[in-house]
Amino acid sequence: MLESYSRSWTEINYSAIAHNVKEIQKLVGKTKIMGIVKANAYGHGDVECARVLADCGIDFFGVSSVDEALRLRQGGIRESILILGYTPPEHFHYLVEKQITQSLVSLEYAKKLSAYAQSVQNCIHCHCKVDTGMNRTGIIYQDQEKNMEAIFEEYRLPGLKVEGIFSHFPVSDDLGSESKAFTQHQIELFQEVCNRLKSEGLDPGLRHIQNSYGILNYQDLGMDYCRPGLLYMGVTSDDEIPIVSQPDFIPILSWYANISLVKWIHKGQTVSYGRHFTAIKDTKVATISVGYADGLHRIVSNQGLEVLVHGKRCPIIGNICMDQCMVDVTNVADVQEGDIVVIVGQQGDQKVTIDEISRKSHSINNETLCAISSRVPRLRKRD
Template sequence: MLESYSRAWCEIDLDAIAHNVEEIQKLVGHTKIMGIVKANAYGHGALACAQALTRCGIEIFGVSSIDEAIELREGGIEADILILGYTPPRHFDKLAEYGLIQSLVSCAYAKKLEQYGEANDVVFRAHAKIDTGMNRTGIVYQPDHKHFDELKDVYRLDHVRVEGIFSHFPVSDDLGEDALSFTKRQIALFDEAVERLRAEGIDPGARHIQNSYGILNYHDLGYDYCRPGLLYMGVTSDDAIEINSAPDFIPILSVWANVSVVKWLKPGETVSYGRHFKAEKPTKIATISIGYADGLPRLVSNQGVQVLVHGVPCPLVGNVCMDQCMVDVTAVENVQEGDVVCLVGEQNGHKMTIDRLSRLAHTINNETLSQIAARMPRLKKREQ
């Protein structure tokens, strides 16, 4: 077990990223990987994950914002960085200063970049986003309204150099008939837009559309890049969702905390805010030094979630507090202050998954992981 000054921490198995990247590459063949490290790499630590991905040969990263991109640059990442989201015009200067690639969220936005570039003698690097059905950002290219003239316009700007084109899947995780039809229509629209650009003598640049489930379920599209996020971290959004492949991923994250107090409750005594747990018999309770401010969802309170104490599954009881939670350890001998508890990961041959927490919190692993607090140290796992 690693040492930490904190009373709760994460361990990140950065070495397992290489294995997961290999599993992704098996699915997508010659398509290159764009490492998505937005939201602090979904809670895993953006810079450390980017460094590990760099060692795997990844040459381009995707982030959500200018802040995230600058963090990588200042951390020593020299590879291409694509900002997938919106950068306010007041920060256009940073795009050039840090050598970043900006996604064009609309034609009007691209023209703002052009105006700034012309006024300041700057040429911006960019990827054109087209909206094939997500209806979030991008130049609209859908069956009844194909704004192809706008797409051509952004490629012909003088101070915005468009080096790629991409779109996004909203239901690539769904293998139902309607979702399959919708996603295949998106692929057809994307391909059509690319071919129309080529017919106009325009090089569309690097093409990418596959998110994590796009990789798992539509892995043979043959585009230039794919955009895995959770996959290189060894997990999917929901373990229960059927997928059209069978990769062998290794989860890279585990979560640990210390026991701070052990006490016995008499029958009738209660635990935590709201007094939702009442002891029906003499019950040994261990207070664990982790709470919802660390990223343990309060919604899992009184839902039957278990943690590992001395490798024994023990139920969490009462409401999760901001910095602490309580566990029934009656079945475990010799529990004492300072003992290490496993909330996610493996201890003495037993496993607890992040997916279990997400299901009981009625959400997906993307959210549960990305809400792990900054105050939780991310420690590099060592061989035990």
């Protein structure tokens, strides 16, 4: 029996991460896993997820920024950490002090990092970012422009120890022929870069290119690491996107809220801001203590999104407010204040998924999970 913890809260089944990690390992063979825990582990709790992943043997973590890396260090994470994004020069000292690996977003950036490392007479650990088609960060290496000399130069910069090289897939989730050809060519370009480094007498270091869909659809590429994010949390970006593999993932997050009020409204009465819902009959309405400030997007208002009350699917009606929303519970008996509503998760034999919210908001699960507010507690699910 669930207990009420707050007005709205999530429960994280951290013990299921080990199962999901094993499912990933089945797909990638001997390739090791770099656990991506950026954005508070996509809303699941970065330090807690990292601790569990470390217990599973994960020895490398990926984050977006230096502050995220510092959170892991402060949380006791001693494994290697790669900052996938940009670190401002005024924060370069943390890379040395906390032994954090920095990605090289450009040659010009690498030169700044090199100058700093020399000025403090120290060495900064780095991974070279190669842009094979994402056109976001990294040294461009594509058919139109192959900046191999710039890559060579990065590896030779004094004060930098370039221990790895990586790239990123923009369309590994698309199994259409054009996207598959594009992704396959990215793999070829990346391998070409690594081979040219070796021919120049330079060790490419740790090679990694697969994101979550790269793991699901391209599986064992023989790289040193892969970079799953949502996968070890048991979900993909979109439940309806077809994938090549068939892993048995367990979603680790459930989301709940309390009912604060139950009342009847009459036929013809309206609900919430804008009066966009009008009752076509006498309707029993439950007000629940979750809103868009908690991460339940206002855009899903009046879209037929359902939650579970006493194990039955009930639609949200009217506009979602900042801290509350209303649900039609006419067909549910004995609903009362304090009852627990399932926004994401299972109750009885019914289940509602994060993907349902994402689909109604025309988004992906990555964004929907990240949007769950910090005011919503992340609680460890009790066994």
